[in-house]
Amino acid sequence: MKITINSVVGLTYELKVSKEEENIESVPFSVEVRDQEDPFYFLFGNSGLPEKFESFLVGKSKGEPFNFIILANEAYGEADDELIMALPKSQFTAENGFEPEMFEEGNFLPLVDENGYPMQAKVLKDLGNEVLLDFNHPLVGFDLHFDGEVHEVREATAEELEHGHVHGEHGHQH
Incomplete structure (x- = not known):
């Protein structure tokens, strides 16, 4: 199955961030690792993540690697x-x-x-x-560097679609 709107997606990845200050690009540093023991799950199209994040994943299947950078202005913007x-x-x-x-x-x-x-x-x-x-998002002002793999893709259940989030082992428990 390929990642499409309303599919449940599980990812493993390392997220590194960098920031350009006074025309000096910083070296990306790791801020989050989601591994096989703790993959990140979300409802594609209703994740609340930057739009650009999902655009890099659409059409990928289980086991496919990904590596992309989302610039600050397309991620969480600048501090308010x-x-x-x-x-x-x-x-x-x-x-x-x-x-x-x-x-x-x-x-x-x-x-x-x-x-x-x-x-x-x-x-x-x-x-x-x-x-x-x-109250700004903790990643405001940072470029986001994702390097990972699609861990799982499945159809969302009717209940998940109705509630707008993933249920079960890797999601919300009611």
């Missing part, structure tokens, strides 16, 4: 200053699972948006009664 904000620490209580050490610079806070979807924010600075958070 409006997504950096100071919030009162009083919003992050122990009753909601927040501990003081979670507010150290560089940590990611696990949050939920107003619709109940998980999200995260990077702690930029502890300001005492407030914390400066960055």
Whole structure:
């Protein structure tokens, strides 16, 4: 089976990132490896990933290798200053699972948006009664270098299509 819209896709890969700053291209460095023990699964066409990512995979079959680069402007874009904000620490209580050490610079806070979807924010600075958070995607501003293989391709079930995500062993459990 080939990768098409509404198929369930499993990938193994190494993701490296690089960033061009002041006309100096950085050497790509590894940020994620998904291997045979932990492949990455998604519903093709409804992944929430950059469009360019899926365009490089369409038509591939199980066992086919892939190697491509998605430039920052076609991946997660550049940082948006409006997504950096100071919030009162009083919003992050122990009753909601927040501990003081979670507010150290560089940590990611696990949050939920107003619709109940998980999200995260990077702690930029502890300001005492407030914390400066960055809600930009962690890969914003980076070129993405993917090198991997198609691990599995199968038809999505009616339930997966209805819910918009993968179910079962490698997906969401209801």
